[in-house]
Amino acid sequence: MEKIAIVTGAGRGIGAETAKLLAKKNMAVAVLDLHEENAMEVASQIEWEGGQAFAFGCDVGKREDVEQAIAITERKWGTPLILVNNAGVGGPFHRVDEVDDEEWEWIMNTNVKSVFLFTRNLLPKMKQAGYGRIINVASIQGLLGSSYSSTYVASKHAMIGYTKTIAAEWGKYGITCNAICPGYVNTKLGVRQEDISDYYRRVMDKSPVKRVAEPLEIAALIGHLVGEHGGYINGASYTIDGGISAHVGITSDLTE
Numbered sequence: 001m002e003k004i005a006i007v008t009g010a011g012r013g014i015g016a017e018t019a020k021l022l023a024k025k026n027m028a029v030a031v032l033d034l035h036e037e038n039a040m041e042v043a044s045q046i047e048w049e050g051g052q053a054f055a056f057g058c059d060v061g062k063r064e065d066v067e068q069a070i071a072i073t074e075r076k077w078g079t080p081l082i083l084v085n086n087a088g089v090g091g092p093f094h095r096v097d098e099v100d101d102e103e104w105e106w107i108m109n110t111n112v113k114s115v116f117l118f119t120r121n122l123l124p125k126m127k128q129a130g131y132g133r134i135i136n137v138a139s140i141q142g143l144l145g146s147s148y149s150s151t152y153v154a155s156k157h158a159m160i161g162y163t164k165t166i167a168a169e170w171g172k173y174g175i176t177c178n179a180i181c182p183g184y185v186n187t188k189l190g191v192r193q194e195d196i197s198d199y200y201r202r203v204m205d206k207s208p209v210k211r212v213a214e215p216l217e218i219a220a221l222i223g224h225l226v227g228e229h230g231g232y233i234n235g236a237s238y239t240i241d242g243g244i245s246a247h248v249g250i251t252s253d254l255t256e
């Protein structure tokens, strides 16, 4: 076993692929998710393939749940030095004046407070170990605005600002912190190929590569950032969107 990793929201989608990939890289992985049964399925799959994992049901927006998840991981294996803050929710499409307090708090707690809770707890322990890798799964909506998604956009921008500050404060202790910014991914939250609506057809039209990403393609970037050769990357926000955010998109079809 090389290192101990915590992956949040790992019961499905990007988190599940990340947990499996890190286990293949010889890490012991705490598979955390709100839906414990999904987390258990992923952990069993990892163990069946010869890796080390355990599942824990945890609401990442709740301090007691986060503290318990970390404590259980520490008791089982030791200090987690790799943290992937992946759990996230998109929420419904609402105009700014339609968002109620409950929706705001749900999205901000899940996407942002969670990152604060895990990071605050683990940073002093990583400092003691002289090593830490933190990956915050943001979005291209952490870099750009997007109509009818104001709370999600605000939450992902917050994650990126937080990432940069952690990088600046803690780099001297051997700890790096980076964000990744996926575009559209073939997951429940992103777009399942089987229910492609007009909305997603427009997404794919704007994408230079004319497809959405597979979760493993996102996990692979995370794997690199926490891997052996990732140590000089700190405070970065990696766009991984097939080129969607690289162009304005108005003239792309003129010659076709």
Ligand SMILES: NC(=O)c1ccc[n+]([C@@H]2O[C@H](COP(=O)([O-])OP(=O)(O)OC[C@H]3O[C@@H](n4cnc5c(N)ncnc54)[C@H](O)[C@@H]3O)[C@@H](O)[C@H]2O)c1
Pocket (backbone or CB within 6 Å): 008, 009, 010, 011, 012, 013, 014, 015, 032, 033, 034, 035, 038, 058, 059, 060, 061, 086, 087, 088, 089, 090, 110, 137, 138, 139, 140, 181, 182, 183, 184, 185, 186, 187, 188, 189, 190, 191
């Ligand atoms: N799919 C995309 O197109 C896309 C694009 C950009 C960014 N992202 C980000 O990637 C991350 C993973 O998304 P995904 O596409 O795999 O989505 P997904 O919905 O398939 O998986 C998200 C997981 O997070 C878990 N989760 C939700 N709330 C939680 C909570 N309070 N506590 C613990 N777990 C919780 C869910 O149960 C689920 O298993 C999210 O942060 C999302 O914002 C996704």
